Amino acid sequence: MTGARFITFEGIDGSGKSTQARRLADTLRSRGDDIVLTREPGGAPGAEEIRRLLVEGDPDRWSPETEILLFTAARRDHLETTIAPALHRGATVISDRFADSTRVYQGAARGDLRDLVDRLHDMVISREPDLTLVIDMDPEIALNRGLARASGEDRFEDMGLDFQRRLRAGFLDLAREHGLRCRLIDGNRPADEVAADVLKAVDA
Template sequence: MFISFEGIDGCGKSTQSRHLAERLGSRGQPVVWTREPGGSPGAEEIRRLLVEGAPGRWSAETELLLFTAARRDHLERLIDPALARGDWVITDRFADSTRVYQGATRGDLRATVDRLHSLMIGREPDLTLVLDVDPEAALSRGLARRSGEDRFEDFGLPFQHKLRAGFRALARDLPGRVHLIDGSGTPEDVAARVDAILAVHGAEA
């Protein structure tokens, strides 16, 4: 399976996606954990352009092109080969982030995002798990990391509220693939909720 984790900045998706990959690997399932933007050498180079620097560094349109270029390289060099081998792929973000961040939040670009995705990517995850958390708590957590990759956090709290609304809308619009998960509580609490969704889809970890 190809599973993506989504959500606002600081929601815990990186932790939960890694934990899922570890749980799958512990039972002998070949699994690849990856992230976006990034996941392949070329995409990691583009990542630095996107997540570092001032918030106004790029327009939403330029971001869309950069994200799509990174995703195409990621798909060609890591995701498609792994799935062809029969590995599971667990990714921290995929195209739904672009649909929300550039398509619905920073500009009215959703139709453009979907068209470009159809032309250049043409693949969706089998299952997408959106971790839903309070934006104020998530932003505090994200900024506390001081990772140097804070460009989107620096757009501020109103932006994070818009992101949350965008991800919730995706879950409403695509209920067969996109599932909203309460991201509050301990990492173990959230992991149990993740496993419950996987069990419904016959993909127990």
């Protein structure tokens, strides 16, 4: 058994981070760990309602500023309802996205709003992961993979390849900026190889 840990996965749409989050959760559960696997936006009933507003519909549905407010509201509910109680009881929380996605998507790729993102985060979230695994993937391959899912939650994929390239650059910058908690994982490989590197980073 291990103590409470908060682990997040980040990366562009279609990078495989959701698959890797599930695989890590399964592996740690098999070791006997208490694991909570969750996601953003979402991860709690109220946050899931906000998720539908954010990931469905026209790409121009919301301004970047409105998106930041919606994501922050969903994150606060997620933190209060799911993340904080799990960590308090000693569980490991694995989240498919957290605040870093807002820093990149709305704070960098959709406008120079990083300062607004950080100020809101400091005021109402004030929590960082213990470890963040950034799955790096070729944007064109990831976009084709994401669109092929046809999940109906493809509002950000519909923003196109140039947007995905800006996202990738943003995540690479973020991994460098937060080098103490971020580990960059090459996602352009078979899933088993990626999973092995993920587990190595977590065990380290």
